[in-house]
Amino acid sequence: MINKKNITTLLLAGTLAAPAFAATTAELEERIEELEFANDSRFFNWTGTLENRYDYTTSEEKTTGSEASGNQSYFHSQFHLDMESRPSEKLSFFGRLSMKKYWNDGSFDANKPTSTENGDARNSDGLFDTWGYGRDHGTAAVYVERAFVNYDMGMNLTYTIGRLPTIDGMPKHINSGSPALGSYPTLAFSAILDGMALTHNAAVAGGSLKTRLIYTPLQFANFDGGTTTGRGIDNTTDLSGVTISTNSPMYSFMLDYTKNNTSFANGMNLIFQWVKIDNVFFGSSSTSALRLTNNRFAFYAEATGVAGTGLDFAAQFAMSKSESEGKLGGAQGVYCNDSKCDEDGNSYVLTAKYNFSKFALGYEYIKHEENSFAYDVANRGPLNIYGTAASNTHHIFANYKVDNNMKFVFGYQVQDIDQVYNYGLFGKGTDVDIKRDNFYTRMIATF
Known part of the structure; x- marks a missing residue:
């Protein structure tokens, strides 16, 4: 029951x-x-950075027979999405997707201000085109700023291949208040380069010495689609009838020494780097016969926490030798107007910053001599302070760390330019008197 x-x-x-x-x-x-x-x-980690920036620039330019002055102001954003994967003890992958744009840009093409439309906002595209980027029916472009793998070969050797971390190098991390952003000094490498490297790491005098060989060939693909030659057959010839190589070597040798807890600083970094561009063609095959060989030697020294204080200091020097043969457009060589030229120029950067807990204050001096082969393709500001030949720049900056994920950078730059070149590289320099000031603010969020 x-x-x-x-x-x-x-x-x-x-x-x-x-x-x-x-x-x-x-x-x-x-x-x-x-x-x-x-x-x-x-096996796979994601991190990111979103930077929003404001620049206000004034300029006074005096050339032979003309004078001009004006000012500009811009808001712009830069977004990085970093990725890292370590699927095994031997293999690691690092990548970054990147975007940078002006806010609500109404110019015809912000990336081509010298196009037929001359970057004029009055042309037909303007805001009604840029307002739809990312949602309109166009290309699905994603910019890969870096993507490379490291493979541990044993015997302290690491092989690296892919799109290398060759931009935002030292000392940009100091004025940004960030860890090292790139692996190479700005005066040695400052362009996004594909290639391969072999690195040997050894313990030396209580520190780490990396010896590195880097190969980043410059290529000129032959896209001739003719019925008789076809793609890649009968390489293109230049204006003088000389064959243009589809693969021109660019290579580098580097010594990188780091040590912590030294007698005079909490940390130090010493770098020597030699970069060679070997007989590279410049220009259009129908209008140019110009080739360049450039040797560049760069030295970088950095000390952090000098004498146990909040002082960080860095010094950088580069000397460049540019040998060109032939002319671009029948009129210009590299830093000259002759068919055969040999030009030298040096660059100098001094950077100092003092850290006060969450706040830091710094100063930077940048000098590029005439014909110095200065370039910074990935520059972050309108004055291009690391990449303008025949210029002097004073840079005052301050960092304020709100917390571990938010910081502000404020800066003021004053630049004097004594000569200008066609595209910053070609033809004998024209004497000018250009003065530019730039005030900027950067809000950087990391996640």
Whole structure:
């Protein structure tokens, strides 16, 4: 005979247990998801940076027979999405997707101010075109700023191949208040380069010495689609009838020494780098016969926490030798107007910053001599302070760290330019008197 009291007790127990069971199941599922995420993150990690910046620039320009002055102001954003994967003890991958744009840009083409439309906002595209970027029916372009793998070969050797971290190098991390942003000094490499490297790492005098060979060939693909030659057959010839090589070598040798807790500083970094561009063609095959060989020697020294204080200091020097043969457009060589030229120029950068807990104040001096082969393709500001030949720049900056994920950078730059060149490189320099001031603010969020 069934006891009604027992049935009632069982029903009551089941009713009370159901929510507890459901809660336990939900917690279990959540825990499984956490474990799966933790397992995935062992092999693939994402981080990112969003920077919003404002620049206000004034300029006074005096050339032979003309004078001009004016000012400009811009808001712009830069977004980085960094990725890292370590699927094994030997292999690691690093990548970055990148975007940079002016806010609500109404010019015809912000990247081509010298186009037929001359960057004029009055042309037909303007805001109604740029307002739809990312949602209109166009290309699905994503810019890959870097993507490379490191492979541990044993015997302290690492092989690297891909799109290398050759921009935003030292000392840009100092005025940004950031860890090292690139692997090479700005005066040695400052362009996004594809290639390969072999690095040997050794313990030396209580520090780490990296010896590195880098190969970043400059290529000129032959896209001739003619019925008789076809793509890649009968290489293109230049204006003088000389064949243009599809693969011109660019290579580098580097010594990079780091040491912590030295007698005079909390940390130090010494770098020597030699970069050679070997007989590279410049221009259009129908209008140019110009080739350049450039040797560049760069030296970089950095000390952090000097004498146990908040002082960080860096000095950088580069000397460049440019040998060109032939002319661009029938009129110009590299820093000259002759068919055969040999031009030298040096560059100097001094950077100092003092850290006061969350606040830091710094000063930087940048000098590029005439014919110095200065370039900074990935520059962050309108004055291009690291990449303008025949210029002097004074740069005052301040960092304020709100917390671990938010900081502000404020700066003021004054630049004098004594000569200008066609595209910053070609033809004998024209004497000018250009003075430019720039005030900027940067808000940088990391996540």
